[in-house]
Amino acid sequence: MDNDFLSLLYKRPVYGINIPSNKVISEWALSVIRFLYPDNLPEQKNTFQLKEEVNKLEEALGEIIAANCKEKNISCRETAVHFFNQLPTLYEILNTDIQAIFNGDPAAASEFEVIRTYPGFYAICFYRIANILSLSNVPLVPRILTEHAHSKTGIDIHPAATIGAFFHIDHGTGIVIGETTKIGKHVKLYQGVTLGALSVRKNLAGSKRHPTVEDYVIIYSGATILGGETVIGHNSVIGGNVWITESILPYSTAYHSPIIKVRNINETNEI
Template sequence: MNDDFYRHILNKQQLAETVPSNKEITTWAMQVIRLLFPEQSKKVFISIGQLQDEFDKLKQELLHIMDATKACDDCDNTNRAKSFFDQLPELYRVLNTDIQAIFNGDPAARSEFEVIRTYPGFFAISCYRLAHSLYKHEVPLLPRILTEYAHSKTGIDIHPAAEIGEYFYIDHGTGLVIGETTVIGKHVKLYQGVTLGALSVDKSMADTKRHPTVEDNVVIYSGATILGGETVVGYDSIIGGNVWLTKSVEPHSRVYHAPTVKVLKKSK
C-alpha cells in the first residue's frame, strides 16, 4: 500500500476526531428527553433555577456539538441552539399529545407514567420529534444519529425529515419504516411492520417527494406496505394487515385482503 492511501486514512481520522461520538450525542439527547419527562429517570430538581441551569448546560453542550460538526463556516450556531431550546415547550406539548393518544388507544396501558417509562413507540416518537426539530434548525448529522439510535433500540425506523402530526400512536412498532418525505396527519395509528416507503430509490429522486401522505384519523395495521410520493391515504381510512398499496384511496376507505385462509379439522 502506498503513502497516498495512508494519508487518505489519516485525513479522514483527523476529521472524525473533531466530531463528538455517537454516544456523546445520544447521551445529550437522552438528557433533554429526561428533563422533559422525569418519569424516565430518578434525577430530582428542587427549584426552577436549578432546572433552568440544567437546560442552559445542555444548550451549551448542543452548541459545542454543532460547532464541532462544522456544518458551515458562517453558521450562527449560537442563535440556532437558542432557537432550538426556545421551542422545547412546543415540543413538550406535542409529545404530550402522543402520550395521550397511546394511553387512550391502548387498553393495556395502565397510566401515562407507564407509557413514558416503558413503551418503545413513545421512545421512538420522542427521539424522532427531537431529531425533527434539529433537522428543521438545519443541524447536520445529529438528527440521523438520534433516529438511528432509536431504530437500534426499538426496531422503529423514522427518518428525521418526515412530517408527522399530533396524537401519533405507534403500537408495538417493531419493523416499522417511515421514509424521508412521508407526511402523516393527526390522530394516526400505525402497527408493527408497516412500511411508508418509495416506489423507486434512484438517487436522482433525492429532492422529490418519494413517500406517501397519510391524512388524519387513519389506522394502518401490521405488515401493510404503502409506497410512492403520489400515494395518498384519505382521512378516516383503515388499511388492513399485509395490504400492498401503490395507489391513492379516498377518505373513509377500508382496504383489506379477501380471506383465503382455510381451517381444516384434523381427521381422527
C-alpha cells in the same frame, strides 16, 4: 502489513472531524427527555435551578453541532438557542403522543408506563428532537439520533419526515417511515408498517417520494404504502399486509382478503 496499504490509509479522507461520538449525542437527547419527564422528584426544583439545567443542555448542544457549523454556514449558538426555544412546543406535542398511546392501548396501565417502557414513545421522542434540528439544517446529528432509536427499537423514522400530534406507534418493530412522508394528526401505526418510496433512484433525492397519511388513519401490521403521490384519505383503515401504491379516498377500508379453503379429511393424512 503491506506498506502500500498503510500508505493508502495514511492518505484516506477523515470524516467527521471533532464530531462527538454517537453515544455522547444520544445521551444528550436522553437528558432532554429526562428533563421533560423526570423519573422522580426527590426535591422540587425552583425556576432558577431548572433554567440552569436548560443552559447546560443548550451549551452541550452547541458543542455537539459545532463541528459542522462552519461547513453549513449556521451559528451553533443561535441553533442551540432556537432548539430550546422550541422546548415548550416539543413538550406539548409529546404529551399528545403519550395521551394517544395511553388511550389507544388497553394494556397501558399509566402514562408513566408509556414513558418508561414503550419503544414506540422512545422512537417518537428521538424523532421529534431530531426533526427540530433537521428543520434548522443541522447536519448529521438528526440522523444519528433517529438511527440510535432505530437500533434500540427497530423503528426507523427519518428525521425529515413530517408527523402530526397524537401519534401512536403500537408494538412498532419493523416500522419504516421515509424522509418525505407526511403524517397527519391522530394516526396509529402497528408493527411492520412501511411508508416508503416506489423508487430509490438517486436522482429522485429532494423530491416527494413517500406517501401522505391524513388525519385519523389506522394502519395495521405489515401494510406497505409506497409513492410520493399516494395519499391515504382521512379516517381510513388499512388492514394488515396490504400493498398500496395508489391513493385511496377518505373513510376507506383497504384489506387483504386471504384465500381460505376447508380441506376434506380424506385429502391428507396429516392432522
